[in-house]
Amino acid sequence: MSDERHPLFMPLILVGGLIFGFGLGFSHMARPEVVLNFLRFEDFGLLFVMFGAAVVSGVAFAVMPRIRDAAPLTGDRYERRLKPFDRNVVIGGAVFGVGWGLSEHLSRRGVTRALGVGNVHHPLGVAGMFVSARTSRVLASRTRCA
Incomplete structure (x- = not known):
């Protein structure tokens, strides 16, 4: 892993977190009753949100190493860390x-x-x-x- 990161690395992490939080709030997935209904097996909307995120992440992890050798902002090589x-x-x-x-x-x-x-x-x-x-x-x- 690189010792020095691109200057935009941390601001982009903040922006990504804000977008994620906004998406959760906008879709009502952060509401306690939605989470509790999911845990009670009454509402599976949250399951579809998690499944969608897993699919997007899986595709990114499969495709990005074939497109680029290293991450654009950190220079770290794409590799699995088990x-x-x-x-x-x-x-x-x-x-x-x-x-x-x-x-x-x-x-x-x-x-x-x-x-x-x-x-x-x-x-x-x-x-x-x-x-x-x-x-x-x-x-x-x-x-x-x-």
Whole structure:
């Protein structure tokens, strides 16, 4: 991976996130009742959204290495990075799910809607996710070095 990234790399990530969030909000897929109905097997609209995203991603992962040797903004080579499915994945997923439930991201307005109305609790929850992700990365790197 390149040490220096293109100056537009981070702004384009922000724009991509904004478009994704807008799409979720516009399609009503961020509404708690939609997510709960999906989890209750009553509404499968969210499944079609996820399937559509998987198809687009799959096509991009299959086609891009044939068109270009490296990513345009980072210069990184296109390659598969397989990660093992181990206990860390299971524990991390469980901790994420419990934290998500405790922070009420499902039972109240989702982050995509809360930011627009100035609800400070949801951005704090998102900040907590970033802090905990960074902390787990630091702890994991210390464990590997020891």
